[in-house]
Amino acid sequence: MATNIETNGSSNTSNPIIDPTLPVEASQQDDRKYKLIQLPNKLTCLLISDPTTDKAAAAMDVRVGHLSDPSNAPGLAHFLEHMLFMGTEKYPDENDYSVYLSSHGGSSNAFTDMESTNYYFDVSADHFDGAMDRFAQFFIDPLFSKDSSDRELQAVDSEHAKNLQNDSWRMFQLSKSLCKKEHPFSKFGSGNLVTLKEGPEKEGLDIRALLLDFHKTYYSANVMNLVMLGKESLEELEALAEKYLTDVPNKDIQVPQFPGTPFGKEQLCKKLTVVPVRDGVRSLDMQFPMRETDSLYLKKPTRYLSHLIGHEGKGSILELLKQKGWANELSSGESRSCSDWSSFSISVELTDEGLEKVDQVVEVIFAYIALIKKEGLQQWIHDETATVAACQFRFLSKRNPMDYTCSLASAMQIYPGHHVLSGPYTIYEYDPDTIGEFLNYFTPENMLLSVTSKKFEGFTQEKEHWYGTEYTIEDLPKDVCDTWSKACVDSDVTDGQLKLPEMNDMIASDFSLKGIKNMPVDEPKLIVDTDRCRLWYKPDNVFDMPKVNIMVLLHTAAAAANSAVDSVLSLLYSQIMQEHTNDFTYLASMASLHCSVANSARGIEIACSGYNHKAHILLKRMVQAMTEMPDKLESALFERMKDKVSKQYQNFNFAQPYQHAIYATDLCLESTKWSIEDKMNALNSIEMRDINDFSRRLLSRFHVELLIHGNVSTDEAKDMADIVLNQFNASPPLSSTIPQMRVAQLQDGIDYVHRFQEPNEKNTNSCMVSVYQVGPMELHANAVLSLFHHLLKEPAFNELRTAEQLGYIVHTSIKTNGDNIKALLFLIQSDSFDPIHIDGRIEAFIDRLHEKISSMSDEEFQANIDSVCQSLREKNKNIGEESSKYWHVLTNGTFMFKRLELVADEVEKIVKDEVLAFYDEFVKKGAASRKKLGVQVFAKQHMEKFEEEVADGEILINSAPEFKRITPLFGLPPAVDLVAFKLQQP
Numbered sequence: 009m010a011t012n013i014e015t016n017g018s019s020n021t022s023n024p025i026i027d028p029t030l031p032v033e034a035s036q037q038d039d040r041k042y043k044l045i046q047l048p049n050k051l052t053c054l055l056i057s058d059p060t061t062d063k064a065a066a067a068m069d070v071r072v073g074h075l076s077d078p079s080n081a082p083g084l085a086h087f088l089e090h091m092l093f094m095g096t097e098k099y100p101d102e103n104d105y106s107v108y109l110s111s112h113g114g115s116s117n118a119f120t121d122m123e124s125t126n127y128y129f130d131v132s133a134d135h136f137d138g139a140m141d142r143f144a145q146f147f148i149d150p151l152f153s154k155d156s157s158d159r160e161l162q163a164v165d166s167e168h169a170k171n172l173q174n175d176s177w178r179m180f181q182l183s184k185s186l187c188k189k190e191h192p193f194s195k196f197g198s199g200n201l202v203t204l205k206e207g208p209e210k211e212g213l214d215i216r217a218l219l220l221d222f223h224k225t226y227y228s229a230n231v232m233n234l235v236m237l238g239k240e241s242l243e244e245l246e247a248l249a250e251k252y253l254t255d256v257p258n259k260d261i262q263v264p265q266f267p268g269t270p271f272g273k274e275q276l277c278k279k280l281t282v283v284p285v286r287d288g289v290r291s292l293d294m295q296f297p298m299r300e301t302d303s304l305y306l307k308k309p310t311r312y313l314s315h316l317i318g319h320e321g322k323g324s325i326l327e328l329l330k331q332k333g334w335a336n337e338l339s340s341g342e343s344r345s346c347s348d349w350s351s352f353s354i355s356v357e358l359t360d361e362g363l364e365k366v367d368q369v370v371e372v373i374f375a376y377i378a379l380i381k382k383e384g385l386q387q388w389i390h391d392e393t394a395t396v397a398a399c400q401f402r403f404l405s406k407r408n409p410m411d412y413t414c415s416l417a418s419a420m421q422i423y424p425g426h427h428v429l430s431g432p433y434t435i436y437e438y439d440p441d442t443i444g445e446f447l448n449y450f451t452p453e454n455m456l457l458s459v460t461s462k463k464f465e466g467f468t469q470e471k472e473h474w475y476g477t478e479y480t481i482e483d484l485p486k487d488v489c490d491t492w493s494k495a496c497v498d499s500d501v502t503d504g505q506l507k508l509p510e511m512n513d514m515i516a517s518d519f520s521l522k523g524i525k526n527m528p529v530d531e532p533k534l535i536v537d538t539d540r541c542r543l544w545y546k547p548d549n550v551f552d553m554p555k556v557n558i559m560v561l562l563h564t565a566a567a568a569a570n571s572a573v574d575s576v577l578s579l580l581y582s583q584i585m586q587e588h589t590n591d592f593t594y595l596a597s598m599a600s601l602h603c604s605v606a607n608s609a610r611g612i613e614i615a616c617s618g619y620n621h622k623a624h625i626l627l628k629r630m631v632q633a634m635t636e637m638p639d640k641l642e643s644a645l646f647e648r649m650k651d652k653v654s655k656q657y658q659n660f661n662f663a664q665p666y667q668h669a670i671y672a673t674d675l676c677l678e679s680t681k682w683s684i685e686d687k688m689n690a691l692n693s694i695e696m697r698d699i700n701d702f703s704r705r706l707l708s709r710f711h712v713e714l715l716i717h718g719n720v721s722t723d724e725a726k727d728m729a730d731i732v733l734n735q736f737n738a739s740p741p742l743s744s745t746i747p748q749m750r751v752a753q754l755q756d757g758i759d760y761v762h763r764f765q766e767p768n769e770k771n772t773n774s775c776m777v778s779v780y781q782v783g784p785m786e787l788h789a790n791a792v793l794s795l796f797h798h799l800l801k802e803p804a805f806n807e808l809r810t811a812e813q814l815g816y817i818v819h820t821s822i823k824t825n826g827d828n829i830k831a832l833l834f835l836i837q838s839d840s841f842d843p844i845h846i847d848g849r850i851e852a853f854i855d856r857l858h859e860k861i862s863s864m865s866d867e868e869f870q871a872n873i874d875s876v877c878q879s880l881r882e883k884n885k886n887i888g889e890e891s892s893k894y895w896h897v898l899t900n901g902t903f904m905f906k907r908l909e910l911v912a913d914e915v916e917k918i919v920k921d922e923v924l925a926f927y928d929e930f931v932k933k934g935a936a937s938r939k940k941l942g943v944q945v946f947a948k949q950h951m952e953k954f955e956e957e958v959a960d961g962e963i964l965i966n967s968a969p970e971f972k973r974i975t976p977l978f979g980l981p982p983a984v985d986l987v988a989f990k991l992q993q994p
Contacts, residue, residue: 030426049258051229056237064136064238065409067128069417071231074197083199094156096145110802130410144252166816169839187270229258233420288655314341320594323507334362374495385440394435401433405886452489516619519554531905533991539740556620556718557891564710572686578607661767665775679750751826754939762965763944776846791914827900843944880912
């Protein structure tokens with residue numbers, strides 16, 4: 009029988025305080041029911057009953073992470089996380105859990121953090137019982153078989169190899185490597201073959217025995233938190249928890265403790281110069297170790313400080329740095345939060361000039377900190393941030409159940425039970441003394457300063473052990489520290505330009521609902537249709553939130569990606585507009601009202617979302633700023649944004665190999681896709697007058713596609729459309745100039761191969777992408793493709809990733825090029841095998857597919873049909889999801905708002921022979937209609953295979969642009985009659 013927890017004080021052998029007399033504090037808009045219980049084995053459970061959910065989910069957070077790794081096996085906690093998926097005594101098959109979830113519309117994942125390990129899944133709401141049974145066995149009786157251990161070690165090593173060229177992972181480990189050696193934070197948490205196989209073997213240790221001992225020592229019910237979300241009642245969920253989780257062993261262990269800070273005087277007041285992987289990185293990071301903050305969640309003292317230091321409005325640090333041409337971005341806040349210490353970071357994305365002025369940049373930041381102290385802590389600033397936070401929690405949208413349970417399970421380790429929902433959001437108390445305490449941590453003596461740039465390459469003195477990061481560390485000069493300590497707003501560097509922010513006039517105060525009825529709940533209606541504009545409108549008659557989403561497409565040839573120059577101009581224009589409008593869009597974002605300008609293949613998109621009260625004001629300011637931009641654009645802003653875009657292009661060369669492979673795939677197939685080299689060359693030739701000319705051409709002739717979805721009336725929606733139309737006053741486009749994206753039509757019966765060397769020579773991973781092009785598809789054929797992909801997805805991962813260990817990243821999906829050209833995609837990234845070998849293994853898997861599907865029982869086949877239908881019919885969780893689906897079919901011109909439901913209806917009709925016929929026609933080796941494009945990315949270590957001849961019958965693509973030039977293109981879909989979508993006025 010489950011009981012309420014009766015502790016009224018903290019303990020190092022139990023979870024945070026749970027008072028049984030206090031109900032879980034939920035949002036006013038939240039219609040779910042919550043209950044906290046403790047099972048007899050002291051496992052704490054948060055139960056969430058949501059009768060409307062179509063997905064059930066659960067998450068278990070175990071209060072042990074890689075800080076508890078034994079010194080002789082770094083990465084053991086992470087390795088154990090992998091191994092729990094590899095079979096249990098009750099369900100010994102390695103993929104039983106994943107097969108069950110996949111067959112019932114579910115998925116799963118896990119992660120290992122410093123102090124916790126989190127496991128989570130979702131599944132069709134009707135199959136929660138079976139999923140919970142399998143999930144619970146992870147924590148009761150896992151197998152840890154030797155065969156699985158040997159293979160999964162390779163997966164852990166591949167995961168580490170994937171991250172070796174990732175600057176974020178490298179900087180995180182460098183920070184760990186520079187702390188006190190005796191503190192657990194210094195450990196290497198990922199693990200690899202050296203730490204988990206070779207090292208233990210040299211010491212005569214059995215890694216499986218270490219796994220068993222770690223699990224036995226730390227996996228105790230009293231340090232576990234479970235969250236369950238299902239359609240069942242709270243009583244039924246409680247019975248389910250008791251049924252499956254009561255047998256989790258409780259050893260009454262102490263929660264692992266790590267007292268003290270990793271950084272003392274010997275580790276601080278230092279300057280790091282670091283060589284990054286990416287060419288375009290120029291950053292400055294100021295890290296300030298602090299006391300722990302978990303116990304101060306009611307006050308959230310760092311929220312006040314991060315709000316001011318990270319502010320981007322008038323008088324802010326960032327505004328001044330931008331004016332001087334020293335920085336593009338600034339962020340601040342807690343970068344680490346552990347049970348015994350935390351760390352606050354201020355990060356600045358520098359310009360080339362800023363990189364030469366690091367000392368002055370730091371002085372500006374310390375001058376602003378001095379300003380905060382001088383002006384004193386002000387309650388109105390706290391009240392403003394607290395008001396916004398309270399509104400955010402009050403109108404919190406529902407999330408994906410799996411994400412929601414995962415985050416709540418982690419939160420249960422930090423917040424008392426009654427505040428586990430509200431704790432991360434709400435600021436309950438104003439305590440200037442505590443804020444002042446944290447303000448005193450911001451001193452040069454308590455700082456680790458990092459400067460990262462490729463310019464340091466060849467001039468560093470050290471190399472970090474695990475990732476090979478090159479760096480130099482040195483003491484900060486006393487005279488420089490003295491200058492920073494005395495920094496003030498009246499210095500020569502700041503020139504009196506720093507000031508605290510003004511009150512935010514964009515904070516909403518009217519949250520009344522329109523309550524509009526007699527409108528469809530599953531599609532928008534067309535309420536304006538002219539040669540200049542189509543206005544689609546839908547009230548929020550599903551979620552009843554005081555929010556609106558405004559989506560605008562300026563459909564024009566001027567901004568379409570018809571050439572590399574046009575593509576770059578569109579991107580550069582959108583980046584300049586984002587920067588040009590930052591003075592008011594930042595204040596709006598602080599009030600949970602967001603606005604952006606982005607380039608797309610069809611033109612320029614404007615998006616506004618948030619509380620509807622002042623959304624029209626933000627939209628008006630944005631379109632007015634777009635009109636005024638050519639007359640107000642300054643050369644310094646243009647050059648800074650041009651440099652920023654240039655760095656984005658340069659950095660793409662250091663992305664993951666699979667990203668290069670996907671980009672190359674689209675480069676071969678899509679008419680409006682351009683190479684990074686072409687874009688770089690185009691960017692170099694663009695001058696400020698080109699952007700001004702582009703802006704005028706853009707706003708002189710276009711067609712507006714507009715979706716307004718939310719808590720607004722039809723008249724208010726029309727008023728918002730008038731804001732756009734009247735401000736721009738553009739002419740309609742010439743029909744012959746409206747941009748269209750075309751897709752290359754591969755030849756039946758031909759396999760194409762496009763191969764190239766991985767641009768980053770230091771990345772040891774190769775990649776293979778296989779695309780089996782099908783083409784435009786009517787609904788039933790699309791349904792067959794959806795079911796076929798579902799049937800192969802789990803076996804592909806199990807065989808190619810788990811059994812064969814081809815690579816850490818093994819992925820399959822349905823790929824869409826253009827608006828409607830469908831294909832089946834396989835993707836594998838590997839540091840162990842070359843792309844040609846991987847291609848062969850994918851084809852071998854495909855050869856086995858026919859037998860796998862044909863031998864499937866009728867019951868199993870039907871279960872998979874049900875799973876696909878449930879996924880297609882999954883309800884929107886919030887207004888954002890709903891808007892995104894409408895916008896997708898509006899911009900691709902299909903206007904099939906109920907497409908997923910229609911495809912699900914077709915899936916229900918499919919018989920097995922149709923799936924096998926699809927396989928025989930489009931996927932099987934040698935099939936008459938098979939059209940395969942294989943993109944092979946070769947790491948340097950696999951280049952000996954690069955010149956290998958392609959197989960007979962395969963065509964090698966040497967140049968993507970030339971290939972597109974000589975390849976036929978698919979035709980465009982027919983125009984859609986929109987009469988049925990028009991709102992019939994009474």
